[in-house]
Amino acid sequence: MRILAQRVTEASVSVDGRQVAAIGPGIMALVGFGQEDGPDFNTRPAFQGMAHKLLGLRIFPGQGELANKFHTSLEEFGGQLLLVPQFTLYADCRKGRRPSFIDAGNPDWAKPMFDYFVKMVDESCAVSVSSGIFGADMAVRLCNWGPVTIWLDSANLFAS
Template sequence: MRLIIQRVTEAAVQVDNATVGEIATGLVVLVGFGHADTLALPGSPVWRKLLDKLIGLRIFPDDQGRFNRSLADIEGGLLLVPQFTLYADCRKGRRPSFTDACAPEVATALFDRLVADARACAPGPVACGEFGADMRIRLTNWGPVTITLDSDLL
């Protein structure tokens, strides 16, 4: 599983010109699952560690402007957006290969579970995009701050 995390002052995702999710200050998280990710991933130590790290990352400023506050500390929002292209392989040619991405049926189930688990432990509102939809994401990246978490690197 790969997470691309962006600290934002606001964000929204639209499908067919309708807003399906939006947050104020918090994190936008692009979520990808690889072919090695299975339905056994939810509840595993890696799954829990990624969720805990996501909620606990100290990337929001304290009163002195230092990265000392987490999403939990500021009770910020979380916007989760499924994105299989995080597993694009661009080593050959000019057209990316997506063979490293998880099968859509499994990835959909994993994304749905991630949203449910995030809603159970996140301190603020949790919104999400739609799996398989053509989405438009609007955000104001604060900093900018962009961080990658990868289950293969934990």
């Protein structure tokens, strides 16, 4: 599982010209599953570990002397979260100029995995959680804050 988390002042997702999700200050996270995850990934500790890591990232400013520091998490800051499914996080560009997506998770199990991840995150935190639509041709708009962009890869963070 891979997540590209970006601190934003605002972000939104539209499908067919209709806005389906929007947030104010918070995190917009692209979320992808790889073949190595497999259809049982949600039963492994790394699945919840990735949610915990994302929600716990201390990338927001604190108060007073800590106003310009990475001090608080999304929940402590009171921000919002937008989760966007993104199979291209598993692009392999080692050969030629056309990316290969053979390492991306099969949509048959990656879609329910993404939906379950959104539900689990939403039920485990006190922030507003929105999501894009798996498999849709989405227009994603965001305004980076910083910019702050963090790469999370379960294969590196939770290697057994």
